[in-house]
Amino acid sequence: MVRSPYIPYPDQVEFVQKQHFLAGWVGDERPLTTIEISSLFFNLQRNVLGSSLITGFSQVASSKSVRQYFVRGAEISKHHCSVLSKILSEDNLVTPMTSDAAPTRSKVSPFSDKLMMFHVAALNAAGIGYYGNSLGASPRRDLAAAYTRLIAEVGLYVEDGADMMISNGWMEKPPSSPDRKNLAKG
Template sequence: METHHIRLTSSEVGALWANYIADSMFVCVYKYYLAKVEDAEIKKVLEHALDLAQQHVQVVTKIFKGEGHAIPLGFTENDVNVDSPRLFSDEFFLFYTKNMTKGALVTYGAILPHTFRNDIREHFMSCISSTMELFNDTTNVLLSKGIEVRSPYIPYLQEVDMVEKQHFLAGWWGEQRPLTAAEITHLYSNIQTNNMGSAVITGFAQVAKSKDVREYFRRGKEIAKKQIEVLTKYLHKNDLPAPVTWDAQVQDITESPFSDKLMLYQTSMMTAAGMGNYGTALSASPRRDIAADYVRLQGEIGLYAEDGLNLQIKHAWLERPPHAADGDQLMK
């Protein structure tokens, strides 16, 4: 019996294309990390991360070839120099991997509901499952080495209590209520994410070849520093600790392990993830002052992201993603 071939939908094509671009970058990143890592436990985590990225690239390549769809350029061996000096510490490799797996789980979770064909659903379910495993392995190693960054502790509730006053939503003037557990979670997580971004682009600013790209990274570091201060003030007002920075994990070198193209793309990924994180935090933060700060900070990094895309276009590094047919061109 002849089986009808079901074409990929726009959401499936877009998700596979983005999956290929991101994981081709991670293949480059983890090949470099593995060339520098010294700790045996951390090396196993990095090998696991590289294996997953390579698998994802292979799966997407096979699907696109079967569909007659162009394979993205993505990132290749031309975008990495594994022989360059060490830019980050072994511990940073772990922090980076933990942060990337957190972002990947959010991304894959958002993609899955928009997949329909069985093989595409199976691919992204496998991505979620394997990324969860990598997340778990990374967390276990961080905990075993005593360097995992835990969120703050708060008292257990002894009884159920209902909110009775509109003051629960206040925050701009007068007495402010204590932060909720959800607000603490997002403040702490977003500070961690900014710390990671700051460390990454500190290293990138040292080694980038193009002057405008270096300046872009330096500007990003200043934005991250300012946003960390804004978010940290809420934790300190509630006598809660804030995560420490990771800038000390960056080594003092000037020879770049990565192409400017790769580093700019990595930065755009982190910026996009940061905007999404702020949106999620906004929905879980009833206090008006916190919500207002998230809106303002989100707008600030949105403008930074736009400038990053303009830089990619200027240097001819931005691949055009899959898109709808241009009706005007078809009619000519």
């Protein structure tokens, strides 16, 4: 993995003077803040690693539908990498290259399809959380729009995975609060 972009230490404290700080749609955009850069870079690295993992899962899954689901996930991850890389490169910042730790050529699964689906579901949930955190820490409007779009794309993918897990009988119902309305009916 490449190192994150280097930003020189500021010599003095600066305060935001204009609403333009929030801009980002068109025209003269301000440079990315260090928080925005670190969020973009972290999400980019996370997607590079996730794409590699899910590509490996796609090679070894026994079910054709699970394999196709994983291939789709790898494509989504690569698309997200291109979106995040573009934002960084527009600010003349370095972007991480694909890791040399690519999956092997093995087609023998060390895990069940159920376990791999559960793992991908957990990674997607964490990814949506990281995107949400980045959204909250990015005052530029174009970044907010990008993160919102990425969250929606992952959300649709997660829903399809949940449907697949339910139809295969793999999704356990988590503990829930009592249904008070139903209990009150007697």
